[in-house]
Amino acid sequence: MASNHQEEKDLLEGLRQRREDAYRRLVDGYSEKLYRLACRILRQEEDAREVLQEVFVKVVQKIADFQGDSSLYTWLYRVTVNESLMRKRGLAVHKKEESFEDLMPHYEFGYLADNTKDWSRAADERFQSEEFRDLVRRLVDELPDSLKTPYILKDMEELPEDKVCEILEISKPTMKNRVHRARLILRKRIEEAYATA
Amino acid sequence: MRRLNALMHGLLLRLFRLLTCREVEELSYDFLEDRLDPSLTRRLRRHLAACPRCGRFMKSYKRTKELGCVLKDGERPPLDPAFKQEMLKFLLAERLR
Numbered sequence: 220m221a222s223n224h225q226e227e228k229d230l231l232e233g234l235r236q237r238r239e240d241a242y243r244r245l246v247d248g249y250s251e252k253l254y255r256l257a258c259r260i261l262r263q264e265e266d267a268r269e270v271l272q273e274v275f276v277k278v279v280q281k282i283a284d285f286q287g288d289s290s291l292y293t294w295l296y297r298v299t300v301n302e303s304l305m306r307k308r309g310l311a312v313h314k315k316e317e318s319f320e321d322l323m324p325h326y327e328f329g330y331l332a333d334n335t336k337d338w339s340r341a342a343d344e345r346f347q348s349e350e351f352r353d354l355v356r357r358l359v360d361e362l363p364d365s366l367k368t369p370y371i372l373k374d375m376e377e378l379p380e381d382k383v384c385e386i387l388e389i390s391k392p393t394m395k396n397r398v399h400r401a402r403l404i405l406r407k408r409i410e411e412a413y414a415t416a
Numbered sequence: 417m418r419r420l421n422a423l424m425h426g427l428l429l430r431l432f433r434l435l436t437c438r439e440v441e442e443l444s445y446d447f448l449e450d451r452l453d454p455s456l457t458r459r460l461r462r463h464l465a466a467c468p469r470c471g472r473f474m475k476s477y478k479r480t481k482e483l484g485c486v487l488k489d490g491e492r493p494p495l496d497p498a499f500k501q502e503m504l505k506f507l508l509a510e511r512l513r
Contacts, residue, residue, distance in 0.1 A: 242504060242511065272503055280510075330436065330437050333469070336476070337475045338479070339476050352487060373484075374481055374485065395445055399444070
């Protein structure tokens with residue numbers, strides 16, 4: 220991936236001039252990463268491949284309008300996230316918005332009222348199984364998009380906080396709050412899964 | 417009875433100037449990022465040592481954070497090179513339109 224500033228500038232220039240070598244570098248340098256990101260949001264390889272194609276078409280069509288306010292890398296991530304979410308919404312059967320308040324910790328006089336369980340050690344052993352990984356992936360997929368996307372970018376893609384904010388065009392407190400809420404829901408859901416296992 | 421226990425626990429936390437459980441939860445993100453100032457970190461650790469529920473909460477919250485990068489392993493096979501080639505051909509054709 221073209222992380223170097225000068226390399227990225229050259230790539231941008233090449234794309235603006237519609238040079239074949241620049242198109243080749245774009246596809247070689249970014250397709251794998253963007254495909255994985257789309258897969259994480261959509262969980263369907265075929266849909267992710269179609270999104271990837273749409274992302275590249277959009278990028279080459281709009282490259283002349285790209286002002287360079289953010290890096291090319293950030294822009295590509297942002298387009299991929301938006302295209303994936305749009306596709307997901309298009310595919311989704313309309314379902315009632317689920318309330319996640321029950322999965323948040325409950326307090327009485329500032330004291331944690333839930334009898335929390337520590338499943339972290341058991342998870343270490345179970346994590347070897349593909350079944351458990353699939354369960355957690357499904358739980359991630361069930362998160363609302365507003366929480367799932369920041370969680371994927373921060374905890375799965377391991378992007379720096381500033382990049383996550385730039386890609387999603389949200390403030391840092393909002394990003395932190397969303398990632399935190401996603402973790403709280405996942406933590407509780409895994410706890411429930413252990414309780415019923 | 418549960419409310420009374422909670423009230424007593426809350427009062428004890430205040431008496432010993434410990435953070436409340438809610439405050440611990442609110443700080444947990446920055447705590448794992450190692451971004452709290454040393455005195456707040458000490459107060460949070462003291463709470464965790466004194467409150468089993470929060471101790472269990474923090475261990476599993478930390479594990480939840482770590483799950484993200486572990487999930488990546490063995491996730492999906494890479495893109496088929498033939499698909500990449502087809503996509504490149506398609507983009508090059510689009511370029512000429």
